[in-house]
Amino acid sequence: MIGERIKSLREKKGYSITKLADLAGVSKSYLSYIERNMQNNPSLQVMAKIAAPLDSNIEYLLGEEPLPKIHEDEILDDEWRLIIKNAVDEGMSKGDFQALKDLIRSNMWKESKGETSVYFNEKKKTSNIIILHIDN
Amino acid sequence: MIGERIKSLREKKGYSITKLADLAGVSKSYLSYIERNMQNNPSLQVMAKIAAPLDSNIEYLLGEEPLPKIHEDEILDDEWRLIIKNAVDEGMSKGDFQALKDLIRSNMWKESKGETSVYFNEKKKTSNIIILHIDN
DNA sequence: ACTTACTGTTTGTTATAAAGAACACTAACA
């Protein structure tokens, strides 16, 4: 849920609700509501304002939406084609794809120990890829 | 701007405002406002409802970068087909790909400061992806 | 004990997101 994400990032930064609310420019009462999931439909502007001082972004705060089911036994060319088409429309180049393919094949991706400035952004359950976020 | 993205995807799907509004479950008047950027602060729920029938997601609709040019479908398709085929043969799942696609779109990838346990493994010049290696 | 300064919560109240029309404008067709 979105509230947990914000709270987690906030505490990781050592911010209080009041502090983050000030930095973000939203009311602390509203931030409190959002963190407790009593208000689960904030606007984009509020989300963006909250994400900024957390050095995060909306997509991460939104967390993972469940991936569509995968039929593992057969490769549907049409389905792949649709996926690729959307990806290309959204800006994926062949070079991107090749790089990612190599990334998938490498089995070097493991859980972070959590004591560094690196933390996991999200973990796809249907994939062995873990998306990272470098926290500067 | 967010309105242009929605409109572009909508027209690509051949949907009218009314049709998309019905599929998304939002009012067509509000969708019209959003597309014309007269309402630039919709809620997350509305954004999610709009993104779904467009086979997109919020993060893309929010994206700042201009839409890439779309190449000729036929040439692209064959070339992509070969790439995908090889990738699938090598074990790439659709989930893998979707995860990677999200990875590309997120603009959170920055150079490592070098003081952590993370270092860059390699950098593909044909891609904007930086492959990382977590050193446990 | 009584501040002072935090923490996060709960109260109203106000501003506005979002709906549900009604509206104007086409094109197709009887």
Add this chain to the structure above:
DNA sequence: TGTTAGTGTTCTTTATAACAAACAGTAAGT
């Protein structure tokens, strides 16, 4: 010509997002 069905746009209203302020709780200081 009038009617129907489609497009997208404006109205008007209502539901609620978001605020400001008051509130309770804790810890440190006097």
